[in-house]
Amino acid sequence: MSNQVKYLLDENDIPKEWYNIMADFKNPPIPPLHPGTMQPVGPDDLGPLFPMELIMQEVSTERYIEIPDALRDIYRQWRPSPLYRARRLEQALDTPAKIYYKYEGVSPAGSHKPNTALAQAFYNKKEGVKRLTTETGAGQWGSSLALAGAFFGLEVEVFMVKVSFEQKPYRKAFMESFGATCHASPSNLTEAGKAILAESPDNSGSLGIAISEAVERAVQRDDTKYALGSVLNHVLMHQTVIGQEAIKQMEMADDYPDIVVGCTGGGSNFSGIAFPFLGEKLRGGKDIEIVAVEPANCPSLTKGRYAYDFGDTGKMTPLVKMHTLGAGFIPPANHAGGLRYHGMAPLVSQVVHEGYVRPTSYHQTECFAAGVTFGKAEGILPAPEANHAVKGAIEEALKCKRDGVEKTILFNLCGHGNFDMAAYQNYASGLLTDDDYNDQELAMALAGLPKVA
């Protein structure tokens, strides 16, 4: 029996800077538009929602942005996170491929999300904010912001997509243990929520709706700002600690990936692992393949349109150029709640559009099967979202076996599945289904995309 090989960095190897991929783009990033004027959004437009330091990070084109020491001190609780060579998985698959995974489940909330939650709480606290509102899908983001709120003494109010709220009651208990409040979305607490409930009282919610509610609550109070767990440039940038560490760890292993795999919902964990490697490629480094794996029933990259769209259902956010299924698209109920978003981060969309990233999609039951195979070999049951990355990596490894080639595959295991055992239970009992989206509903949502010149 082979075992994993663990590559552990020293605390001094926690990155001192975040990496900003915009600095290495051949084409400039495409600006967001103000929903009223349809003109590019300036920093001041974002003032009611975010503290100024995060806004400056959002629009920066500097390649590196310093991570405050006080924040690196907090990261030290679990960073640098381990990188493993999955020898037992390789053996189980009988593949000539070498499989590595970066494991973000060691964070106190069990996923990569605290990397940005703590950063956002840090800057909000610094600017005197008292209260943060946010949305959450599966609950990983809400849990992470609740934790950050407890550390920094900020109140946190979370709007959780109703279908996940009902599937995962323990996530609410987790957030509340850290002192946060958590509402099922759509709720009766906001105009956006009320409007949707009036139209469809049984609405199961979506990230787009929850964002509308959280944004509405934030703009109502001066001492309150909004925090987003993915999609935005600064959020993706905070996650680049993952890939920067992985580059050093691959050096320790005296190896370099041929293929980097991540799962995509809003795009944050994917960017975290992929952008530092893609940056090296853009600056003339090795011509690696990068694979983004999304759920087949919420396929923004593989079936969406690359167009300007709203980030939320209530059309309160700026418009961004992204791969989108339309802000009105409600994905089928799906345990990989963190991947149920109608759009995709503009930066991820742009690198997909420009051909640097290959998008692919899988159904959830085949992803759970991959997760169980991984778990038996490596001892970790992944979060349902992470199962998509596992599936993507296993497919690449099996292709290596068919082709008889030894490639090096690296994927991001963005979180553990400890809070998702109900889904594993359903999977084991054959109760998990692959509900597809409705073609007609998708066509309607796409037809509703805003007309932008």
Add this chain to the structure above:
Amino acid sequence: MSNQVKYLLDENDIPKEWYNIMADFKNPPIPPLHPGTMQPVGPDDLGPLFPMELIMQEVSTERYIEIPDALRDIYRQWRPSPLYRARRLEQALDTPAKIYYKYEGVSPAGSHKPNTALAQAFYNKKEGVKRLTTETGAGQWGSSLALAGAFFGLEVEVFMVKVSFEQKPYRKAFMESFGATCHASPSNLTEAGKAILAESPDNSGSLGIAISEAVERAVQRDDTKYALGSVLNHVLMHQTVIGQEAIKQMEMADDYPDIVVGCTGGGSNFSGIAFPFLGEKLRGGKDIEIVAVEPANCPSLTKGRYAYDFGDTGKMTPLVKMHTLGAGFIPPANHAGGLRYHGMAPLVSQVVHEGYVRPTSYHQTECFAAGVTFGKAEGILPAPEANHAVKGAIEEALKCKRDGVEKTILFNLCGHGNFDMAAYQNYASGLLTDDDYNDQELAMALAGLPKVA
């Protein structure tokens, strides 16, 4: 805001030997007795249950027993585990005490149990065993043995105490994801289970009953052995990697505990942290205090009798000299399922009896309150069992505050509470109660203790 300080050892610092406290005992350990002959048990008597290498460890009085390299290789997935200085907790309590905790929740099963599960699976595999049976309370042990079974290709059959089986369905899903089978105990699969169900069909189970069932299944088949997650000498010894690492980590911190705190059910995580320190004390080292914290409604150390008793309800196991509430004692339903055992490890009982360890007990709601205080400060919600250690450590820290003394407190955080959010939810909703045991039932169970000369 202060942050934790993390003390991380190198992989080469994973202990190369287990520590056997029997070598340092002033008085010899008290031998187990055969239930038929009432004579001391010899190695051969244990042959049907355990592989010979584990039996030799059980009776060894060597101070150190080598850890096989192949096993250290597996430990490397998460060992050495981190030791933290809980500065944020100290600040929250406003105590002059210094609080350190060793964190065993980083293991793939989320607790200290894999330290011995993997060791036991290793030796069973080596001797050609195909199948292991075991009992589990809260599910941490069953999960860990399931994991070990997956790693070593052994079938695993788990009897889970019914009350926990019903409270924690996700533990079953976890075990089954690793390929194990899991039954609620008492079950109809064994004579021991059938006898109890015939008498009390609604019996909520106990570790003592589940042990009877697992032992019965193991002796029925030649290719099957039994594995126990606590109580036995060799199991406690496997856990001493915890305390041995902690000694090195306290050196890194240039500190040494005045007080070591652990929670006790069967005694394994407590021994893991405490025995290496107690060994130093017995060999003339610093005269530290050692505190064992047990649940007030299953108080073997504080209210039990130090006497020979059976390890199981069905009276199939050898008799051991221990603090016991009587093998017939059924503790009230209690979320800290891992601490619901009528007895206590003989080695722990002996050091308590000889005055080296101070036992104490707390009710579960005050332990949950301590866990939430800890979680908000340190970012980790402990397992309900571990909350007892947290409570014990916080009480010592508050005593330091009252007395105005700066002591160094070290406790073992033996597992995270990710699988116990239902209990946290109940605690937050005020639904968690402190059901006490029935005095009359305890008196009856004690009256039923076997008469041994």
